[in-house]
Amino acid sequence: MSAISRLKYGSPNRFEAFSWYFMRVSGAVLLLVAVLHLLIMHVWYGVDAIDYRFVVGRWASPLVQVYDLALLLFAITHGVNGTRWVIDDYIHSRGWNLTLKAALYVLTVIFILMGATVIFTFDPDTSTTALNTVAAVFAR
Numbered sequence: 001m002s003a004i005s006r007l008k009y010g011s012p013n014r015f016e017a018f019s020w021y022f023m024r025v026s027g028a029v030l031l032l033v034a035v036l037h038l039l040i041m042h043v044w045y046g047v048d049a050i051d052y053r054f055v056v057g058r059w060a061s062p063l064v065q066v067y068d069l070a071l072l073l074f075a076i077t078h079g080v081n082g083t084r085w086v087i088d089d090y091i092h093s094r095g096w097n098l099t100l101k102a103a104l105y106v107l108t109v110i111f112i113l114m115g116a117t118v119i120f121t122f123d124p125d126t127s128t129t130a131l132n133t134v135a136a137v138f139a140r
């Protein structure tokens, strides 16, 4: 984040210092968690083995649920904080700056709730295909 943006849209306070460190720490965590995810899903199992049942079936294990939640939370919070920096650096109209960041935070909450709900509430025995699940929701 540039010094000008910091002065305009927020003081160089403790939150910004925390946010700077957070990007380093979450980047290091992502390096481990995201690369391991890639290796497990795309090298070990391989894309041919991955279908809807396989994905929801993995969540029968609490360890996989926690792992996927960590991947979700770190990727979203890291990505959102980085996007917040980009908005502060490039969007200098105060109205647009606030509007975009408000939209970003609303989407963040929605995506975290959606992701966590899917990870923790899916029942692989009753959900055979994505289409069936969508149909079941509309049939209620």
Ligand code: HEM
Pocket: 001, 023, 024, 026, 027, 028, 030, 031, 032, 034, 075, 076, 078, 079, 080, 081, 082, 083, 085, 086
């Ligand atoms: C291996 C995984 C990753 C590592 C090691 C990593 C590392 C970093 C670091 C160190 C920064 C700070 C750069 C700076 O201060 O100028 C950063 C910025 C950023 N990261 Fe990541 N990151 C990773 C994955 C991701 C993912 C998955 C996303 C998107 C969801 C993302 C989105 C961003 C954004 C938007 C920024 C701000 C860019 C900017 O300031 O111009 N990163 N990343």
